[in-house]
Amino acid sequence: MKELITLRVNGRGHEVRVAPWDTLLDVLRNELGLTGTKEGCGEGDCGACTVVMDGRAVTSCLVLAREGQGREIQTIEGLASDHGLHPLQEAFVRYGAVQCGFCIPGMLMSAKALLDVTPRPTEGEVRAALAGNLCRCTGYVKIVEAVMAAAAGRR
């Protein structure tokens, strides 16, 4: 019943055998070992599994692995570059936006999808873009600060 498909993740192609019901999240975590993407609910409610697919933030628990074929998928593991942390990552570290860290990969991918399209968002746009990402530790205050700082190029 399993089918061989090719997924393009963080700029590299991967051949994986997937069942029809396997989610993109399952395959990223269990087949490709990309465990930075988290599962908090499996129902698309918490946003911990957010990845960027063809430039849009999606909850990978609601995307079937097969639907990922032919798409450009970016996960938290691909956010930093050879030059170091992405400005969003740097800002999250510096502004104390990280506590337990479980929601952070999804939060960062939603923020990245926003900044790629809207490099200088308003605070309202940041909140709207992150409205699907639950955080239970930080109260969101420093997360908003960090995204705004990254957008403004503040270090």
Add this chain to the structure above:
Amino acid sequence: MATSALGSRSPRLDAADKTTGKAIFAGDLALPGLAWGKFLLSPHAHARIRRIDTTRAEQLPGVIAVVTHRDVPDVLVGELVKDIRLFQKDKVRYIGDIVAGVVAEDLRTAEEAVKLIEVDYEVLPAVTDAEEAMKPSSPLIHEEHKSYQTIPPLAEAFKAVQGHNICWHTEIRKGDVERGLAEADHVLEETYTAPMGHGAPIEPHALVASVDAQGKVTVWTATQVPFVCREQVAEALHLPMSKVRIIAPPIGGGFGAKCQAWVEPNVAAMAIKARRPVKLLFTREEEFMIGQPRHPAKVHVKSGVKKDGTLVARQVRVILDTGYSTMLGPIVSSLGSMCAPGTYRIPNLAVDVDVVFTNKPSCSAVRGPAGPQTVFAVESHTDHLAKLVGMDPVEFRLKNCWDEGDEGPTGQILQGVGLKEALRRAAEKAEWGRPLPPNHGRGVALAWWLTLAGFGCAVTVTLNEDGSVTLQTGAVDHGTGSTFGGLPLVIAEELGIETDQISVINSDTDTTPFDYGGVGSRTTFNQAHAVRLAVQDVKRQLFERAGQMLEVSPDDLEMKGGKIAVRGVPDKAIPVLMLTHLAPFTGGPIVGRGTFNTPPPAFDPKKATVKGSVSPTFNAPSFGAQVAEVEVDPETGNITVKKVVAALDVGRALNPLGVEGQIHGGVVQGIGIALTERSEFSEGRMVNPNFVDFKIPLITDIPPIETIVVENPADNGPYGAKGVGEPPVIPTAGAIANAVCAATGARVRDLPLTPERVLEALRRRG
């Protein structure tokens, strides 16, 4: 650097791992031969088990093992009262009680196999309401309660409740409450309720268990208490503690939902029978349904006040519905007894807290256990008392609330009391008294909380050959920042090095020393003491070695600018780096050890009578004041929180970035408790076990939150610090409820403050 590390806004050391996906949580682990586990949970709230047949499940291809009570020792376990069976044998006591565990090659097979286990139940009448359960006519949830065991310190109090559904009782008596009420000019009596809630960490419970050929069990688990888990696994499976290793990787949020040993022995037993490593992940539904929620509470409060606003007497009765197991009920009860009277001088006080079994999931010590519920009640009540005597709520509180040297509810002499400062500064920042538009209002609430003491810890600080430092600590990291954001600053401060030279190895029962756990806002308080002592030990060793080389007494040396020099003779010095490089070839590696424990303040039985309390005093208490501003839509009853100002006396902020983060997070959880969060039950079944129906605040829901860090040092705190983790969540719901009343004149006495309830209160108001 040396004098400025403490108090600096320093990023936590694990932040880069957590922003790059490199932090490995329990659910991320993969081991060779990994199999998947799944529990069979009871579908009935109360039933007798007649028969369990696992044959069909075992025959399903891909199933490796099915574990039931027959596979584990016939014992009851529990941290305080031993009333938990790993896999149920004769009876199930709530929807979700664990009956069996399946281990299979993959998760889908495990899920299929669970459905093939045949259990013959005889359904019994269920008791899901605490007040029903308290009636003598109610069926007993634990028929054999009289034979249950407890730990020695609780023996006497446990004896008093054995054989009832009321499984714990705490009381405080101070002065003469009847006389006090009789002498009051006004007496006010009210009842408030708070529902079951949930810490709702974004990471559900996650465990991986593995067994080696010698029978040694290792469990990686998202727990706040690895050392307690070790004890419980050893006890439940009849293993010596040396054959149990618990590793708590980074934890995706705890908030008390992971603060007691629970399913670790179950998953260990599954790995033992399967002879394979087993991964078991809770679904979100399981997490909500059974994952250690917050106690529902009913609070009756009656107070007497003089015409001039002086509080003279208070009587409080609290009922906590603890579900099917005692678990941490005695602790929650004790803490509730200290919070329920409020933060006021009350000469005549009577407090009673009952903890009651029901056929519901077992509640735990969720962030500030019993705090938000009781403080919502007493602070709402306090506003009514102020109104009765015609005083402003802030003025009334300033008149009655504690000052330095006042007596707490049990007569404890309070020290480091920043309460009035917190209140004044919060009120000022919130522009208390400045007129607001119609349907807007401000509300205030006060609270105090303990820094848990009496549970020790030890750490080692190793000074490596190159002068960098490795800290080994049993302390967990569940996000609060103590371990990775606070402790490195202590080392940096004491040793004069940069934090990027420090590495932290933590929460592994085999490789790090004992720590009681990330509970009771205790980690920084206890660990920072231990770390400071360990660094002093390192310095002592350095001074001894330098003294030998310089041929002077170690007492004549000082450490400055990376050198150890003779005091007053800066030229006569040895670089620290020389000592560290030489260490393996001279006196051996430099490993400092620090161990710390402190008893809570002594209770004076002449001041009050206290029964059934494990916490008759509060160690190094923190004091908080919050002001909320709301707008209420009179048409819909909808509440919009416009602003929260949160002032907290933390003693000393070792890392202000972390302290602010704790306050922000606490306030937002408090907003959830106030407005939306409620585990809803129908006949013992939680009907909203998901993030859509159990609504926690989103980033779009939160108002501006202003933090005020008050620093009134605790005498026994490390550098004066007090606990910070739990206190910020406690006053928020009370402040919001008071703001709603100020905006509309309508009082809602039940949490959460839903639009329906607000409209109902508006109708009652007329």
